[in-house]
Amino acid sequence: xxxxxxxxxxxxxxxxxxxxxxxxxxxxxxxxxxxxxxxxxxxxxxxxxxxxxxxxxxxxxxxxxxxxxxxxxxxxxxxxxxxxxxxxxxxxxxxxxxxxxxxxxxxxxxxxxxxxxxxxxxxxxxxxxxxxxxxxxxxxxxxxxxxxxxxxxxxxxxxxxxxxxxxxxxxxxxxxxxxxxxxxxxxxxxxxxxxxxxxxxx
Amino acid sequence: xxxxxxxxxxxxxxxxxxxxxxxxxxxxxxxxxxxxxxxxxxxxxxxxxxxxxxxxxxxxxxxxxxxxxxxxxxxxxxxxxxxxxxxxxxxxxxxxxxxxxxxxxxxxxxxxxxxxxxxxxxxxxxxxxxxxxxxxxxxxxxxxxxxxxxxxxxxxxxxxxxxxxxxxxxxxxxxxxxxxxxxxxxxxxxxxxxxxxxxxxxxxxxxxxxxxxxxxxxxxxxxxxxxxxxxxxxxxxxxxxxxxxxxxxxxxxxxxxxxxxxxxxxxxxxxxxxxxxxxxxxxxxxxxxxxxxxxxxxxxxxxxxxxxxxxxxxxxxxxxxxxxxxxxxxxxxxxxxxxxxxxxxxxxxxxxxxxxxxxxxxxxxxxxxxxxxxxxxxxxxxxxxxxxxxxxxxxxxxxxxxxxxxxxxxxxxxxxxxxxxxxxxxxxxxxxxxxxxxxxxxxxxxxxxxxxxxxxxxxxxxxxxxxxxxxxxxxxxxxxxxxxxxxxxxxxx
Numbered sequence: 001x002x003x004x005x006x007x008x009x010x011x012x013x014x015x016x017x018x019x020x021x022x023x024x025x026x027x028x029x030x031x032x033x034x035x036x037x038x039x040x041x042x043x044x045x046x047x048x049x050x051x052x053x054x055x056x057x058x059x060x061x062x063x064x065x066x067x068x069x070x071x072x073x074x075x076x077x078x079x080x081x082x083x084x085x086x087x088x089x090x091x092x093x094x095x096x097x098x099x100x101x102x103x104x105x106x107x108x109x110x111x112x113x114x115x116x117x118x119x120x121x122x123x124x125x126x127x128x129x130x131x132x133x134x135x136x137x138x139x140x141x142x143x144x145x146x147x148x149x150x151x152x153x154x155x156x157x158x159x160x161x162x163x164x165x166x167x168x169x170x171x172x173x174x175x176x177x178x179x180x181x182x183x184x185x186x187x188x189x190x191x192x193x194x195x196x197x198x199x200x201x202x
Numbered sequence: 203x204x205x206x207x208x209x210x211x212x213x214x215x216x217x218x219x220x221x222x223x224x225x226x227x228x229x230x231x232x233x234x235x236x237x238x239x240x241x242x243x244x245x246x247x248x249x250x251x252x253x254x255x256x257x258x259x260x261x262x263x264x265x266x267x268x269x270x271x272x273x274x275x276x277x278x279x280x281x282x283x284x285x286x287x288x289x290x291x292x293x294x295x296x297x298x299x300x301x302x303x304x305x306x307x308x309x310x311x312x313x314x315x316x317x318x319x320x321x322x323x324x325x326x327x328x329x330x331x332x333x334x335x336x337x338x339x340x341x342x343x344x345x346x347x348x349x350x351x352x353x354x355x356x357x358x359x360x361x362x363x364x365x366x367x368x369x370x371x372x373x374x375x376x377x378x379x380x381x382x383x384x385x386x387x388x389x390x391x392x393x394x395x396x397x398x399x400x401x402x403x404x405x406x407x408x409x410x411x412x413x414x415x416x417x418x419x420x421x422x423x424x425x426x427x428x429x430x431x432x433x434x435x436x437x438x439x440x441x442x443x444x445x446x447x448x449x450x451x452x453x454x455x456x457x458x459x460x461x462x463x464x465x466x467x468x469x470x471x472x473x474x475x476x477x478x479x480x481x482x483x484x485x486x487x488x489x490x491x492x493x494x495x496x497x498x499x500x501x502x503x504x505x506x507x508x509x510x511x512x513x514x515x516x517x518x519x520x521x522x523x524x525x526x527x528x529x530x531x532x533x534x535x536x537x538x539x540x541x542x543x544x545x546x547x548x549x550x551x552x553x554x555x556x557x558x559x560x561x562x563x564x565x566x567x568x569x570x571x572x573x574x575x576x577x578x579x580x581x582x583x584x585x586x587x588x589x590x591x592x593x594x595x596x597x598x599x600x601x602x603x604x605x606x607x608x609x610x611x612x613x614x615x616x617x618x619x620x621x622x623x624x625x626x627x628x629x630x631x632x633x634x635x636x637x638x639x640x641x642x643x644x645x646x647x648x649x650x651x652x653x654x655x656x657x658x659x660x661x662x663x664x665x666x667x668x669x670x671x672x673x674x675x676x677x678x679x680x681x682x683x684x685x686x687x688x689x690x691x692x693x694x695x
Contacts, residue, residue: 141207145215145270149325149337152222156318156341159229160348163311 008048015041028074036067053132211269214276217254218324224250225317232310243310247317248295255288272392275330278690283327283455290451290549291320296665297557298444304565307352319345323456332381332391343370350441362440369433377420383413393468400471411475417464418479424457425513428486438506446502447556450509451549458545473524480521487514488627492634502570505555516544519611522618533617539687540610547607554592554669561658575641577650586645588670595673597638598631602677
């Protein structure tokens with residue numbers, strides 16, 4: 001067996017085990033961490049397929065951003081795992097049917113003439129071929145217009161999100177250091193002239 | 203590696219580039235201007251629109267030019283539609299300014315979102331690739347969702363925004379699904395190449411028709427025609443009136459452009475199929491729109507249902523391009539230019555009607571019920587006359603622009619031998635005349651329920667008067683605009 005094949009099976013095995021643990025782990029935080037492990041191994045699999053851009057994107061976007069966010073959410077939410085597991089067996093028949101149905105559909109698609117492995121020729125690229133570079137070239141030449149449009153859509157999303165959620169509250173007790181430094185003694189202390197002793201009204 | 207790349211010609215896309223740059227400039231200016239110089243954002247936005255109009259006007263071309271690897275098209279139809287988009291957005295900004303200022307909603311974000319929505323519409327109008335068409339649509343829709351929710355403390359507006367967002371996302375999904383089918387069948391996203399692939403007959407027809415159904419559903423949602431009209435009354439009702447005005451005007455032009463590009467430029471070979479779908483939707487929209495509008499007591503909802511019936515009429519022209527087996531090029535141009543004329547006339551009337559609604563609203567008071575129009579003639583004879591012109595024109599009473607729009611649509615439909623449909627459309631627009639005339643009756647024959655003086659800034663008065671007079675004048679001289687549409691369609695198809 002070639003070394004590459006060995007590596008493939010190692011990655012694939014760890015990924016499958018991690019994926020199964022995602023749904024069987026009792027602690028939600030552990031489940032998220034197993035998902036991270038599965039993503040890492042999927043990234044490794046893509047690397048062995050020479051799809052280095054996808055591998056980097058998966059690790060950076062999913063592991064680096066999405067899953068960290070997930071982890072925060074899971075840690076902050078008070079999840080009652082016991083209550084969630086209630087009714088598992090009563091929903092089981094429906095869920096199993098749906099699962100089998102989806103697996104069957106996927107099998108049909110993968111064995112069809114469009115997507116079967118026979119329809120993909122095993123085209124090999126020269127060793128110095130970089131698909132990251134190719135993707136970058138396409139994005140910034142032929143697809144520069146939709147690429148820029150997508151970036152403007154992101155800008156719109158940022159503006160809309162800030163507009164809808166930013167509230168300037170008046171009752172927040174935060175301090176402005178600049179104002180604290182700029183304070184003068186007259187702002188803090190007011191000297192009032194008053195007679196030392198109240199005269200008796202006689 | 204880069205030697206086979208040709209730098210795209212930026213000249214045809216100059217208005218888009220200018221507007222995108224201006225939007226970023228306004229974003230920064232508004233950030234540093236502070237709340238005391240709020241007017242800066244509004245003024246700059248209007249200047250940006252004027253600048254765009256100047257660039258588009260200078261660009262107004264004889265023929266189509268493609269750029270950005272054939273993803274962008276600049277042809278007379280797109281130039282004309284873009285100019286009208288600028289005009290209607292300009293009107294929206296002026297009509298809505300006082301309304302928003304009284305409700306403390308005239309923040310920089312409002313102007314930015316309006317500008318980005320405008321940019322999205324321009325991208326849609328000029329799209330020659332399914333990818334850019336979709337991106338333009340999303341840019342427009344996202345800005346509109348946020349604009350509907352701009353009044354954050356109003357539960358009604360939030361509910362409307364939520365409904366609009368969920369249904370809009372679903373419609374975008376349908377459209378994308380249809381696009382993926384078309385791509386799967388033809389192997390290309392470029393509109394011209396799709397038409398070519400269809401002509402060559404290499405594509406799988408079943409997949410194409412399947413994709414077509416989803417595309418038509420997506421377009422129908424954006425136009426707001428039955429059975430994809432559910433969002434229109436709720437969103438028009440829930441959104442702040444200034445935003446309703448925006449949703450009811452310029453996006454209709456963009457949706458018309460989308461329908462024209464996808465169905466006529468791209469999938470013309472499937473005309474038999476989509477014409478039947480459009481016919482069903484047109485008849486249903488004219489029927490449901492006109493009947494449901496009668497039952498409304500809220501003028502925003504009434505105008506929403508009236509908009510549904512108007513879009514049905516527009517579809518009537520869009521489905522009349524091909525009659526029978528042989529394609530007559532002149533009948534084609536007639537049908538599509540009358541559809542374009544109808545959309546333009548509708549936008550003009552919609553601007554006028556919502557403009558008067560905004561005129562009657564003031565701080566803490568929304569003039570959104572039909573009752574609020576009682577005795578408007580006593581309070582302001584001039585604006586009552588403007589509203590009357592708009593209502594009569596919407597009803598399709600002769601010698602206003604709405605009459606000629608309906609007339610040319612019906613002529614096109616008759617030429618395409620859709621006689622039954624024409625008869626149904628005429629009967630329902632007669633029924634629809636009732637609710638337009640009811641507004642006129644309330645204004646002229648009922649005593650006023652509210653005696654507050656009508657206050658409006660000078661530019662709003664001038665623009666609203668110009669709007670009403672334009673509806674009347676274009677009705678007296680309908681040929682000028684019709685010629686513009688015909689020539690644009692003739693040169694673009």
